[in-house]
Amino acid sequence: MxxxxxxxxxxxxxxxxxxxxxxxxxxxxxxxxxxxxxxxxxxxxxxxxxxxxxxxxxxxxxxxxxxxxxxxxxxxxxxxxxxxxxxxxxxxxxxxxxxxxxxxxxxxxxxxxxxxxxxxxxxxNQQLDMDSCQDWGEAVDVHTFYGRTQELATLQQWIVQDRCPLVALVGMGGIGKTTLSIKLAQQLQSDFKYIIWRSLRHAPPIRELLEEIIYFLSNQQEKDLPETTNGRISLLLKYFRKSPCLLILDGAESILNYDRKDTHYQEEDEEYGRLIKYIGETYHQSCLLLTSREKPKEVAIREGEELPTRSLRLIGLDELEGQYILKGKGIYGSEDDLKKIIQIYGGNPLLLNMVSTTIQNIFDSSASDFLKQEIIVFNDVKEFFDSQFNRLQPIEKELMYCLAIEREPVSFQKLKNDFGLKVQSLELAEALESLRRRSLVEKNQGFFTLQIVLMEYTTARLLKEICQEIRTQQISLLKSSKLLKLIVKNYVRTTQSNIFFRMVLDQLLLELGSKKNVESQLDTILSTLQHESFKLEDTTDDIISLIHRMQVNLSSYK
Known part of the structure; x- marks a missing residue:
């Protein structure tokens, strides 16, 4: 620390x-x-x-x-x-x-x-002259810091030269927002009389957070604080006008509710929205820097290249910066192997550190030996993405599955065709934008796709759900989803079919114990579907086709 x-x-x-x-x-x-x-x-x-x-x-x-x-x-x-x-x-x-x-x-x-x-x-106590007062909270030690030269320069320009009162640093989890915010604050110590760094990871009640910030800014003199949150925000703004202060609130996604389509503040933390709004709209000589996996709406509706509110989306490290992490952890290999690892994990510093530990412990620090296994989603990486995937809306999950099945970048119209008439264009666009705000979906020249590691994670998750439905004979995902037709089209009717079905069958064999048990399970499901086909949705024929195809693939197993 x-x-x-x-x-x-x-x-x-x-x-x-x-x-x-x-x-x-x-x-x-x-x-x-x-x-x-x-x-x-x-x-x-x-x-x-x-x-x-x-x-x-x-x-x-x-x-x-x-x-x-x-x-x-x-x-x-x-x-x-x-x-x-x-x-x-x-x-x-x-x-x-x-x-x-x-x-x-x-x-x-x-x-x-x-x-x-x-x-x-x-x-x-003796009152001493001061250049800067700093309260770093739980800021981590950033003595090991790679790259981000351009990002630091941009943020410094916005905050110091352009005097933006509200700036957001957004990006996928693990991309380096926290460490960058700390490094930036260290470089700006001479530009602000006060620097305060706070984590919102556990969603601290705003009244208490405001109390301790005001207490710090007032040199412990402000004791009788207003009872209301609005009163405390007004008092904070008074100190913001009095002296230049850099306030950094890290992990703003913790006060956002992902259970609805729009980005809004959880009921108990709606007042955070007012705090952000007032700081962005009111005249003062200070700056609030937010870091978040998703852009807060109070920033999104006010930002612009020439406006006082701005945001910077953080992407992965480049190949040279990524190699510093791998080599710093003792990973060795050819330049191509190291580049491939960096590409697979999207230059995400946290993921690169995770995989480096695995390569050290399991593959004796050899990048080549790790890549030969073709396993890139191990436990730590899975848990990392689970925490984000579990908070998605159903349509957002289906979009992730569709992009994983497609494998290649696809246009909005192609996704609209995949979903069919049951999903309105507006609903699909909102879901896509929500995923992009969380840095889960990438867009390039009008085409959407997933990072390699996220694509493999999402595919593995889909396969696991399909296997679970077959094992339990509870065919709900495939019945209700647009995914089935996509699976049939992209796998059953293409050369990739064997790869897909072998992955499913391998998992079923692992879970059910024998080829005979898998055959029995597929026969039971097929019989049930054929018997009830007149009652079911129009996806039934596709499910039956899928089961038949799996039976064909299973026949090649010994």
């Missing part, structure tokens, strides 16, 4: 990690937990041992402040009471005792923290 930088004129190095607010029921009552005391606890621990309180320690501290027992905290947070009472709690009180220089327990820690806060009154 990155070493925290602080404002010299502050009474103490108060650096509260706002990334750990999402604490279920305990957090919903956090208004009784004084932010300043919590800042003191985290700060004195950091000053004593060089590390901040852990997430679980903060949960116990917050719960204890509310007066909850270990049992109640455990029930609310999903932990073992024994673990909290015998391990986390005692360690926490010991750490605080050492940091505060007095005996601290669950019973007296509030008094001890309040006493330390009193001693930390700014009037008792």
């Amino acid at each position: 990155m070493s925290a930088h602080f404002c010299p004129s502050r009474a103490t190095d108060f650096n509260y990690f706002g990334d750990n607010y999402k604490m279920n029921a305990i957090n919903s009552q956090s208004s009784t937990f004084e932010t300043r005391e919590f800042i003191v606890a985290d700060t004195v621990v950091f000053n004593k041992q060089g590390t901040h309180l852990t997430d679980i320690q903060k949960i116990v501290l917050r719960g204890a402040w509310q007066g909850y027992t270990y049992e109640e905290i455990a029930d609310r947070e999903g932990y073992s009471e024994k673990y909290l009472k015998r391990d986390v709690g005692p360690r926490l009180w010991k750490i605080l005792s050492e940091a505060l220089g007095e005996k601290v327990s669950k019973k007296n820690f509030r008094t001890a923290l309040e006493r330390r806060l009193t001693l930390a009154n700014p009037s008792h």
Whole structure:
């Protein structure tokens, strides 16, 4: 984790990690937990041992402040009471005792923290001149940083020279938005009096986030904050007008709801939308930089090349920058092999680091040996895409499947033909745009496609679902989907048919144990479909054709 930088004129190095607010029921009552005391606890621990309180320690501290027992905290947070009472709690009180220089327990820690806060009154401390005050929150260490020279220059131009009040940095997960935002902030330290970096990963309540930001900007002087969120936003803007501040909010997708077609804020975090809107529309001398997997609507409707609000979509690293990551992890191989790996994973830094670890552990760091296996979607990569795929709407999932089946870039009209009359052009266009905003679909000269690794992941996921339906005899995806005709067209009637069906049959053999069991399962499904064909949709004939084709392929198995 990155070493925290602080404002010299502050009474103490108060650096509260706002990334750990999402604490279920305990957090919903956090208004009784004084932010300043919590800042003191985290700060004195950091000053004593060089590390901040852990997430679980903060949960116990917050719960204890509310007066909850270990049992109640455990029930609310999903932990073992024994673990909290015998391990986390005692360690926490010991750490605080050492940091505060007095005996601290669950019973007296509030008094001890309040006493330390009193001693930390700014009037008792020497006020030092300052060039920049910085609060880095949970910003990671970016001492290893490759490329992004042009992106850094563009962002610096927008923020410093063009004085844009609102900038968004968007791109696929793992593409490097977080590290780029930190690197940028480091380079802009001389341009802003205040720099604040905060993570929205756990969707911290906005009132608490505003409280700690204002507390920092006011040098701990602003104590009686407005009760309303709007009042706190107005107060923040007052400080934004008073002094140049760079506020970075990382991971804005955490306050976006992907369960609907449009990008909008979850009910409890709609006020974040107002914060972004007001910062973008109001005159001041500061800047809000957002990072997100998807572009917030408050940015999308206001941005433009010559407008004050702008966004930069981050793409993968180029071949040279990608090779720095691979070679830095000890991966060796020909230049062509290294380039191929970078191409497969779209230059995504996180995916390149993931695959590098696999190549190290399984293939003795040999790029060539890894590529020979032709397996590019392993567990870490699968989990990475699962988290994004599971949040898609049904039509968005079908679009992903269609693009995976097509294999080659396709036009909007081709996709419209694949879906047929059941999907309106507007609905399809909205789904495509939603996938593009999340960097899951690429567009080039009017044609849409998937990155190689994402195409393989999506294909594997489709095959798994087909196998599950055959194994359970619950044919729902194929009945209701536009995919079936596409599968029949692109695989059954082409030279790729054997590849596709062998993949399905190999998986079925693995799950059902023998060729005989697979044959029996296919016969049962076929009999059921033929018997009920008059009741089913017009896809039934295609399903029967698909099953017949699988039986033909199965006959070649020994």
